[in-house]
Amino acid sequence: MSRTALITGITGQDGSYLAEFLLEKGYRVAGLVRRSSTMNFERISHIQDRLQLVYGDLLDENSLLNVLQQVEPDEVYNLAAQSFVPTSWNQPILTGEFTALGVTRLLEAIRLVNPKIRFYQASTSEMFGKVQEVPQTERTPFYPRSPYGVAKLYGHWITVNYRESYGLFACSGILFNHESPRRGLEFVTRKVTYGVARIKHGLQKELRLGNLDAQRDWGYAGDYVKAMWLMLQQEEPQDYVIATGETHSVRELVQLAFARAGLDWEKYVVVDPAFVRPAEVDLLVGNPEKAGRQLGWQPEMSFKELIELMVDSDLVLVERGEVVRSVAATEDRPRR
Numbered sequence: 001m002s003r004t005a006l007i008t009g010i011t012g013q014d015g016s017y018l019a020e021f022l023l024e025k026g027y028r029v030a031g032l033v034r035r036s037s038t039m040n041f042e043r044i045s046h047i048q049d050r051l052q053l054v055y056g057d058l059l060d061e062n063s064l065l066n067v068l069q070q071v072e073p074d075e076v077y078n079l080a081a082q083s084f085v086p087t088s089w090n091q092p093i094l095t096g097e098f099t100a101l102g103v104t105r106l107l108e109a110i111r112l113v114n115p116k117i118r119f120y121q122a123s124t125s126e127m128f129g130k131v132q133e134v135p136q137t138e139r140t141p142f143y144p145r146s147p148y149g150v151a152k153l154y155g156h157w158i159t160v161n162y163r164e165s166y167g168l169f170a171c172s173g174i175l176f177n178h179e180s181p182r183r184g185l186e187f188v189t190r191k192v193t194y195g196v197a198r199i200k201h202g203l204q205k206e207l208r209l210g211n212l213d214a215q216r217d218w219g220y221a222g223d224y225v226k227a228m229w230l231m232l233q234q235e236e237p238q239d240y241v242i243a244t245g246e247t248h249s250v251r252e253l254v255q256l257a258f259a260r261a262g263l264d265w266e267k268y269v270v271v272d273p274a275f276v277r278p279a280e281v282d283l284l285v286g287n288p289e290k291a292g293r294q295l296g297w298q299p300e301m302s303f304k305e306l307i308e309l310m311v312d313s314d315l316v317l318v319e320r321g322e323v324v325r326s327v328a329a330t331e332d333r334p335r336r
Contacts, residue, residue, distance in 0.1 A: 243286025
């Protein structure tokens, strides 16, 4: 018999790639979506007829109980969150409600409905924040530098707590930055590649960015969702860092993106202090050795290939005149 997976945040970047991956594995896939007049299923429209979409809300535990009873999943992947870092300073309480307490509500619902359900929590490299060592591993102390990072850290530790207190098969994937052509425009990678496409087609004259020296470990989202699945296939639940082990600066990202379009980035990029974080995270780079050893996972797409894929995709979108909405309007998460 095929297994059933429930994905929260299925309309987001990771949710859409994970849904594709699980369908290919023969799963019955259900997706939790919030009732909203602005709901958009653009990222999953090509597979929507193969999905079961159910209404629920991470703010409402009763709705989560009902969804679990209705879907009867074998695996739950919690990808829904208020996950745009700058918004977390503007809405810190709401970020905490969804990104922190939402995890608790979902874990508690699993404990009550069926404690045999395997649970994946989407943790983040932002929990490391002001890094205590380089590279970061599963044992690196956390030091989050944003309300988002703090909320994610709560979600991470409550997952560990439910695993150790109730014996749930509950894992956290500490994923470093992972991007794709489906990434929202608020995120710097997509902001750059989409901005490059618009400049190339004469629709935009400049690209305003913050700290060009900030460094990140960027990988491809399509690679990373496989790691999520692998975690839930193990005999024992554990937490894993998922990363490429390489670091690249925003400046390098910009150089690659403009070069792909045949443009000189220095003619168009403007450094704007308005885009600098109140508490900056300067360097994040993960050590995925444990995931490689225990899960047999490794990234397949290089950073250069990723940025070129995103630029090529956005050049086509802009040429076609397609409107790209912001992440707040297209993902299943709290609105700004």
